Amino acid sequence: xxxxxxxxxxxxxxxxxxxxxxxxxxxxxxxxxxxxxxxxxxxxxxxxxxxxxxxxxxxxxxxxxxxxxxxxxxxxxxxxxxxxxxxxxxxxxxxxxxxxxxxxxxxxxxxxxxxxxxxxxxxxxxxxxxxxxxxxxxxxxxxxxxxxxxxxxxxxxxxxxxxxxxxxxxxxxxxxxxxxxxxxxxxxxxxxxxxxxxxxxxxxxxxxxxxxxxxxxxxxxxxx
Ligand code: DX5
Ligand code: ZN
Numbered sequence: 001x002x003x004x005x006x007x008x009x010x011x012x013x014x015x016x017x018x019x020x021x022x023x024x025x026x027x028x029x030x031x032x033x034x035x036x037x038x039x040x041x042x043x044x045x046x047x048x049x050x051x052x053x054x055x056x057x058x059x060x061x062x063x064x065x066x067x068x069x070x071x072x073x074x075x076x077x078x079x080x081x082x083x084x085x086x087x088x089x090x091x092x093x094x095x096x097x098x099x100x101x102x103x104x105x106x107x108x109x110x111x112x113x114x115x116x117x118x119x120x121x122x123x124x125x126x127x128x129x130x131x132x133x134x135x136x137x138x139x140x141x142x143x144x145x146x147x148x149x150x151x152x153x154x155x156x157x158x159x160x161x162x163x164x165x166x167x168x169x170x171x172x173x174x175x176x177x178x179x180x181x182x183x184x185x186x187x188x189x190x191x192x193x194x195x196x197x198x199x200x201x202x203x204x205x206x207x208x209x210x211x212x213x214x215x216x217x218x219x220x221x222x223x224x
Contacts, residue, residue: 001193001198002198003193003198003199003200003220003223004030004031004177004179004198004199004200005028005029005030005031005199005200005202005216005219005220006029006030006031006032006033006070006179006199006200006201006202007024007027007029007032007033007201007202007203007206007207007212007216008033008034008035008072008150008181008201008202008203009021009024009032009033009034009035009055009203009207010033010035010046010150010203011150011151011203011204011206011207011208012024012203012207013207017051017054017055017058018054018055018058019058020207021055021058021059022058022060023212024206024212024216025058025059025060025061025062025067026061026062026212026213027206027212027213027215027216028213028216028217028220029067029216030067030068030199031067031068031069031070031091031092031199032055032059032067032068032069032070033070033072033181033201033203034047034052034055034069034070034071034072034090035072035074035203036048036071036072036073036074036075036081036085037074037075037147037148038074038075038076040075040076041074041075041076041096041099041147042074042147042148043148044074044148044149048081048084049081049084049085049087049088050088052069052071052085052088052089052090053088053089055069056069056088056089068091068092069089069090069091069092070090070091070092070094070179071085071090071092071093071094072094072120072141072181072201073085073093073094073095073096073099073120074096074099074120074147074148075095075099076096076099076100077099077100077101078095078099078100078106078109079100079105079106079109082095082106082109082110083109083110083113085115086110086113086114086115087113090115091115091116092115092116092117092118092138092139093110093115093116093117093118094117094118094119094120094139094141094179095110095118095119095120096119096120096121096122096125096147097119097120097121097125097129098122098125103119103129103133104132104133104136107119107133107136107137108136111136116138116139117136117137117138117139118137118138118139118140118141118177118179119133119137119139119140119141120141120142120143120147120181121140121141121142121143121161121165122143122146122147123143123144123145123146123155123157123158125143127161127164127165127168130165130168134168134169134172134174134176135172135174137176138175138176138177139176139177139178139179139199140165140168140169140176140177140178140179141179141180141181141201142158142161142162142165142178142179142180142181142197143158143181143182144158144180144181144182144183144184144192145181145182145183146182147182150203150204151203151204152182152183153183154182154183154184154185154188154192155182155183158180158182158192159191159192159195160195162178162180162192162195162196162197163195163196165178165196166178166195166196166197177198177199178196178197178198178199179197179198179199179200179201180192180197180199180200180201181201182201184200184201184202184205185202185205186205186215186218186219186222187222189202189219189222189223190222190223193223200219202215202219205219
């Protein structure tokens with residue numbers, strides 16, 4: 001199983017986002033998780049496509065290897081801004097099905113731009129929509145906190161939903177990433193992996209520490 005660590009820049013120093021992206025890339029991150037909030041779908045406001053475009057060239061390791069930008073849209077409506085993020089260099093764009101009036105069309109708005117599409121499920125949101133769109137997506141993102149803020153505690157029922165999502169992925173026969181988002185720490189990441197996740201968002205666990213690489217290395221050690 002290939003595990004991926006995706007630091008969320010929501011917890012980074014917003015006065016130095018370029019440096020922070022470079023720092024976590026150098027610390028061994030696999031993806032850069034980019035939390036987009038519109039103060040409509042969630043009670044918080046972050047950044048848009050222009051910031052994604054500005055940060056894209058910084059999402060690189062010291063050796064020059066580019067890291068995928070994993071855009072998590074906590075916005076409603078979805079389609080127009082998803083297209084703008086595709087133009088801004090997003091590599092994956094995920095959205096909440098309950099934030100879109102037409103989920104299948106919103107997925108197409110992303111995949112038609114050649115960008116990988118994902119669906120994000122809040123703690124009380126069922127997986128049922130996957131019955132009809134799992135063939136069209138590349139990523140399932142399970143929220144283990146309520147969206148809008150970093151630094152919250154992991155909601156344990158997410159473990160059961162991860163198991164259910166893993167079963168759906170296996171039944172689909174597709175190589176779909178299973179990402180978990182919220183309250184991921186060095187001391188619970190193994191449990192989340194054992195439930196079936198392969199990609200882990202971590203914001204405060206990483207950016208609250210002086211040595212990002214030490215945290216990423218500790219997370220990888222817990223996953224081995
Ligand atoms: C919350 C965001 C998460 C958050 C994770 O709405 O989607 O990505 O930044 O932050 P931590 O890891 O601190 O829970
Ligand atoms: Zn997120």
